[in-house]
Amino acid sequence: xxxxxxxxxxxxxxxxxxxxxxxxxxxxxxxxxxxxxxxxxxxxxxxxxxxxxxxxxxxxxxxxxxxxxxxxxxxxxxxxxxxxxxxxxxxxxxxxxxxxxxxxxxxxxxxxxx
Amino acid sequence: xxxxxxxxxxxxxxxxxxxxxxxxxxxxxxxxxxxxxxxxxxxxxxxxxxxxxxxxxxxxxxxxxxxxxxxxxxxxxxxxxxxxxxxxxxxxxxxxxxxxxxxxxxxxxxxxx
Numbered sequence: 609x610x611x612x613x614x615x616x617x618x619x620x621x622x623x624x625x626x627x628x629x630x631x632x633x634x635x636x637x638x639x640x641x642x643x644x645x646x647x648x649x650x651x652x653x654x655x656x657x658x659x660x661x662x663x664x665x666x667x668x669x670x671x672x673x674x675x676x677x678x679x680x681x682x683x684x685x686x687x688x689x690x691x692x693x694x695x696x697x698x699x700x701x702x703x704x705x706x707x708x709x710x711x712x713x714x715x716x717x718x719x720x721x722x
Numbered sequence: 723x724x725x726x727x728x729x730x731x732x733x734x735x736x737x738x739x740x741x742x743x744x745x746x747x748x749x750x751x752x753x754x755x756x757x758x759x760x761x762x763x764x765x766x767x768x769x770x771x772x773x774x775x776x777x778x779x780x781x782x783x784x785x786x787x788x789x790x791x792x793x794x795x796x797x798x799x800x801x802x803x804x805x806x807x808x809x810x811x812x813x814x815x816x817x818x819x820x821x822x823x824x825x826x827x828x829x830x831x832x833x834x835x
Contacts, residue, residue: 612765614765639821641823648828649827649828650812650825650826650827650828651766651812651825653822653823653824656821656822658821663821664821664822698765698766700766700823710754710756710768710771710816711756711768711816711823712768713758713765713766713767714765715764715765716764716765718763
């Protein structure tokens with residue numbers, strides 16, 4: 609299995625809702641990432657998990673809450689989002705010890721906040 | 723700190739013509755360099771990567787890139803493009819620790835018939 613799987617592919621939520629984005633990989637990668645991508649912009653790093661521990665938080669608002677239950681799963685819990693949070697959310701994974709393999713990205717969850 | 727600059731936001735080109743997408747980076751340490759492609763409404767797919775060794779790197783779909791350390795560049799080339807190459811292309815740099823991938827602003831390649 610050489611894929612990163614993200615669910616759901618599309619999500620519409622209200623500003624008072626609570627929802628979660630899910631990401632799964634079975635490549636044995638020990639680093640997992642959340643990126644946010646606005647239209648016509650490059651992906652921006654949000655969080656980095658290394659060996660299931662949060663290692664980087666790029667000053668993301670607390671309404672985004674990441675969780676890494678095990679080495680294969682990464683969740684992003686959403687609560688009280690704003691319309692400007694609408695974007696494509698990308699999950700990626702990589703082997704920590706060697707960057708030679710690059711990052712493998714999922715196809716993303718397109719989030720719309722209404 | 724590291725950064726990536728893609729000099730062209732859009733590159734229009736006719737089918738079967740050659741194309742070059744430009745990328746320059748800056749970093750105080752040695753880095754790894756990547757090119758990713760993103761088709762509409764999809765995630766990012768790795769085209770090619772430079773880690774060390776030969777400065778000419780070949781990737782998928784007939785693309786290649788050349789690492790030039792003195793000019794801190796990593797330009798992407800294809801000798802003959804197809805309509806299906808129409809997409810957004812991102813150059814990226816990764817630090818040695820492997821936990822910080824920084825993207826350039828992207829270049830939209832538009833292949834016309």
